[in-house]
Amino acid sequence: GAVVSQHPSRVICKSGTSVKIECRSLDFQATTMFWYRQFPKQSLMLMATSNEGSKATYEQGVEKDKFLINHASLTLSTLTVTSAHPEDSSFYICSAREPGLNTEAFFGQGTRLTVV
């Protein structure tokens, strides 16, 4: 299957700083990318849907100014956690799908964010 690369795999940052997570589709062009958050032993919670060249669509309850999403190209989407706090510590996962009728979504390997 197609490959989605997420970077970094782990990051530790201090409270109040911002951290950027990158999601790249390596062998296909992804018009749509999704960002999820996953707490330990829980399911994936969709945060937002990003479409290349347009503003992201955020799920209810997700702070747009807190979680900045940019989908500047067909192969790259970024999630920036701004002014991070310990409660933002979580596992963040992106996924991407190719344009057209192919419904399969390919997931990145996830980023473990720890805010200290």
Place this chain on the structure above:
Amino acid sequence: QQQVKQSPQSLIVQKGGISIINCAYENTAFDYFPWYQQFPGKGPALLIAIRPDVSEKKEGRFTISFNKSAKQFSLHIMDSQPGDSATYFCAASMRGSNYKLTFGKGTLLTVNP
């Protein structure tokens, strides 16, 4: 409102046994039903998926059974192996929503040697 209900929450199976995980959905507009496998610290990986126009799909040891009238689908893992120990998520999506996935809560499968 949880649109995809998954059970059981955890499952212990002996090596060589059959693992069965069930999901039920509410939204009849869903038209794509994948199952994902996730190992600790990793992103989910697609195992197998089905569309509502077929009642069963088999790939190797993994089979999806789909019951459209009951709005239920299940994953069967035949000849379960210790390497299958992971968390399994069912999901559903539909056209017109960018095919965004709605996930079940997950099943932690442990296969004992």
